Amino acid sequence: MNMPIDLQRVDAAESMRRRVLEWRRDGLRVGFVPTMGNLHAGHYSLIAAARAQCDRVVASIFVNPTQFGPNEDFATYPRTMDADAAGLAAAGCDLLFVPDTAALYPFGTAAAVRVHVPVISAGLCGSFRPGHFDGVASVVAKLFNWVQPDAAYFGRKDFQQLRLIERMTVDLGLPIDIIGVDTLREPNGLAMSSRNQYLSPDERERAAEIYRTLQAMGHAIRQGSTRARVETVAVDRLRAAGFRVDYAVIRRAGDLSEPGDGDRTHLVGLVAAHLGKARLIDNLLI
Numbered sequence: 001m002n003m004p005i006d007l008q009r010v011d012a013a014e015s016m017r018r019r020v021l022e023w024r025r026d027g028l029r030v031g032f033v034p035t036m037g038n039l040h041a042g043h044y045s046l047i048a049a050a051r052a053q054c055d056r057v058v059a060s061i062f063v064n065p066t067q068f069g070p071n072e073d074f075a076t077y078p079r080t081m082d083a084d085a086a087g088l089a090a091a092g093c094d095l096l097f098v099p100d101t102a103a104l105y106p107f108g109t110a111a112a113v114r115v116h117v118p119v120i121s122a123g124l125c126g127s128f129r130p131g132h133f134d135g136v137a138s139v140v141a142k143l144f145n146w147v148q149p150d151a152a153y154f155g156r157k158d159f160q161q162l163r164l165i166e167r168m169t170v171d172l173g174l175p176i177d178i179i180g181v182d183t184l185r186e187p188n189g190l191a192m193s194s195r196n197q198y199l200s201p202d203e204r205e206r207a208a209e210i211y212r213t214l215q216a217m218g219h220a221i222r223q224g225s226t227r228a229r230v231e232t233v234a235v236d237r238l239r240a241a242g243f244r245v246d247y248a249v250i251r252r253a254g255d256l257s258e259p260g261d262g263d264r265t266h267l268v269g270l271v272a273a274h275l276g277k278a279r280l281i282d283n284l285l286i
């Protein structure tokens with residue numbers, strides 16, 4: 001591996017593409033970590049994974065308007081550019097791409113081409129956040145096209161997003177390796193997320209109940225409980241702990257389809273639940 005160079009910031013999409021093309025022409029492998037900023041240790045673990053496997057690492061920061069619903073937190077999503085740039089430099093990122101909305105949506109967001117990934121985007125968060133995954137797939141396709149990396153890194157915490165991007169990449173024939181990176185957790189088990197900062201200190205402690213519930217779901221499946229029973233118990237448990245539950249389900253890990261009762265492996269437990277002002281998601285492979 002070549003040594004990292006100092007972090008540079010590029011805002012213009014054309015300059016971004018030129019820089020990566022130069023690196024690739026020199027035979028360097030380029031890893032890409034797309035983000036919406038407000039970076040935490042989970043994001044830096046994606047940079048570390050890219051750093052370990054690639055010669056050059058590009059990160060992007062873009063709070064993508066098309067993946068937020070009308071009543072969601074687009075306007076208030078935390079924007080912390082200076083701290084993020086310092087963190088990326090310390091983590092060994094080489095290039096920070098900060099496109100503006102006009103660069104990614106030259107005809108405006110309403111008139112933009114949309115990438116829809118059927119089946120995998122239906123259900124789970126797709127049912128509770130209509131249009132969210134079209135927004136994610138569209139912006140990631142655009143970012144992939146500007147950056148043209150060899151590999152791109154995504155957290156496993158956003159499990160449905162990871163499966164969606166894997167599928168989009170294969171379906172569109174994009175020559176990019178999609179790498180899923182394990183979820184980083186707080187000491188109490190709470191999955192790291194930018195939205196955790198919407199939680200009060202007391203809620204942060206209680207939010208760890210999601211992880212404990214996922215562990216209990218896995219245990220119950222391995223002990224032979226039916227999926228229906230496991231899901232009902234999980235929802236009741238989360239409600240009793242003060243959550244408003246969107247879903248607590250068991251799915252096949254490969255394609256998120258509903259498993260039969262005979263299926264006991266290659267499964268994933270997935271939870272989305274609201275606590276205070278935060279909507280939290282998490283999952284655990286079974």
Ligand code: PAF
Nearest residue numbers: 034035036064136139158
């Ligand atoms: O996971 C995220 O932060 C976003 O959904 C992504 C992949 C950067 C697209 O905006």
